[in-house]
Amino acid sequence: xxxxxxxxxxxxxxxxxxxxxxxxxxxxxxxxxxxxxxxxxxxxxxxxxxxxxxxxxxxxxxxxxxxxxxxxxxxxxxxxxxxxxxxxxxxxxxxxxxxxxxxxxxxxxxxxxxxxxxxxxxxxxxxxxxxxxxxxxxxxxxxxxxxxxxxxxxxxxxxxxxxxxxxxxxxxxxxxxxxxxxxxxxxxxxxxxxxxxxxxx
Numbered sequence: 001x002x003x004x005x006x007x008x009x010x011x012x013x014x015x016x017x018x019x020x021x022x023x024x025x026x027x028x029x030x031x032x033x034x035x036x037x038x039x040x041x042x043x044x045x046x047x048x049x050x051x052x053x054x055x056x057x058x059x060x061x062x063x064x065x066x067x068x069x070x071x072x073x074x075x076x077x078x079x080x081x082x083x084x085x086x087x088x089x090x091x092x093x094x095x096x097x098x099x100x101x102x103x104x105x106x107x108x109x110x111x112x113x114x115x116x117x118x119x120x121x122x123x124x125x126x127x128x129x130x131x132x133x134x135x136x137x138x139x140x141x142x143x144x145x146x147x148x149x150x151x152x153x154x155x156x157x158x159x160x161x162x163x164x165x166x167x168x169x170x171x172x173x174x175x176x177x178x179x180x181x182x183x184x185x186x187x188x189x190x191x192x193x194x195x196x197x198x199x200x201x
Contacts, residue, residue, distance in 0.1 A: 002034040002054075010036070014044045021045045111135050122181070143176035147187065150174055 005193070006029050010017045021029070022045075029049040032169065036056045043063040052072045061081040066089050075095045083103045090110045098118035106124060110131040117138040121163070135141075150169045154162050174187040 002032050003030040006030055007034045007036075010041070010044070011036075011039060014041055018043070021047075060119045116141060139176060140180045143173055143180070146173050147177040147184075151188065 001049050003081055009020055009141045010029075010031070021027075029046065031049055031051050033053040034055070035044050035052070036054055036059050039059045041061045041064055043058055043065075044061065045065050046069050047065050047067045049066070049069045051066075051074050052070050054071070054074045056079050056131040057075050057077045059076070059079045063084065064081070066186070067084045068088045069086070070090045071094050072090050073093045073095075074091075076099050077095050078098045079096075081104050082100050084101070085105045086109045087105050088108045088164050089106075091114045092112045094111075094114045096114055096116045096119045099116075100120050101124050102120055102122045104121070104124040106127050108129070108131070109127050111127060112131060113134040113136070117136055119141070121141065121144065146168075150165065152165075154165045155194050157165070169187070178184045178186055
């Protein structure tokens with residue numbers, strides 16, 4: 001159960017909330033299960049906050065600091081998390097469907113079994129560890145990761161790996177991501193070690 005005082009301060013004014021956090025650094029915000037639907041939380045200091053089961057549907061969180069926040073099973077459907085700091089955040093089984101995570105920092109974030117269908121991760125950092133296992137992805141996310149994989153320079157790899165990479169670069173999936181971004185052109189398979197031009201995000 002969320003602390004009513006914490007929810008009221010956060011809902012009233014982000015600047016007031018940030019000042020309260022600065023003066024009460026020893027307090028861990030208890031926002032468990034809080035209704036923060038459509039809340040305006042731009043640049044909010046939510047570090048270490050307990051947001052388990054919180055409803056943040058369509059919440060505005062651009063630039064918010066959610067470092068080490070607990071967002072287990074939180075509902076972030078269609079939330080704006082552009083540029084948010086989610087370093088070390090726990091997003092286990094969180095709902096990120098159709099959320100905007102452009103430029104978001106997900107370093108060491110735990111995304112196990114999070115639902116990311118329809119979410120946008122352009123220019124975001126993605127946790128390359130077991131914390132991203134079981135993420136529910138869609139065509140866009142899969143093709144984006146695949147595109148980044150085949151753009152690696154594998155000239156320092158073994159012949160076996162280079163041969164496998166060549167097969168991947170010849171797959172139709174190599175061009176799937178260009179359907180989602182006008183600034184990403186078709187991929188043309190190159191020889192080992194060549195990345196086939198510059199891509200973005």
